[in-house]
Amino acid sequence: MQLILFRGRPATGKTTLSNLLSAEINVPIIRKDDIYDQVIQLSVSHELRNKITFNIIYSILRSNIHNASTLIIDCPFQYDEDIKVLREWCKIHCVQLKTILVTCSDENIWAERFNERAKNPAPNQLITNFEAFRDRYQLMHIKPDDGELLVDTIDPPAKNLPKILLFVN
Secondary structure: OEEEEEEOOOOOOHHHHHHHHHHHHOOOEEEHHHHHHHHOOOOOOHHHHHHHHHHHHHHHHHHHOOOOOEEEEEOOOOOHHHHHHHHHHHHHOOOEEEEEEEEOOOHHHHHHHHHHHHHOOOOOOOOOOHHHHHHHHOOOOOOOOOOOEEEEOOOOHHHHHHHHHHHHO
């Protein structure tokens, strides 16, 4: 099995790029936000909803490790411990993992994306204000791991998609 992971901070463009890649190579997406938005009815605790969501993602992955499938994962994995756990899981299960770290180096563009989200936020979009986001995370940009593709969404998708296709093939 091969996993293609789009990870990064909120509102950087992970979903846009994962949708484009999925359409281009005809591969399904496991999107953390889709699961989280359904789990929200089960608990008021963000931590518990997150735990349930990750358990479901890993369960889906376990169900597919014995075939030659490719899956796209759209999930922040923005904390060092979370990405380490995924990398170790892939290593143990002989799963090929290609990670794409999505960022937005122009904070004006990034802030505008938060403004758009604020108009009609999904249940998983707990922070819809760029200043609140900045206060919560402090460190705005995640440092890419070795072998990880860094994609900056100040570039248009038409420029980023060929880089992504080259990386995953």
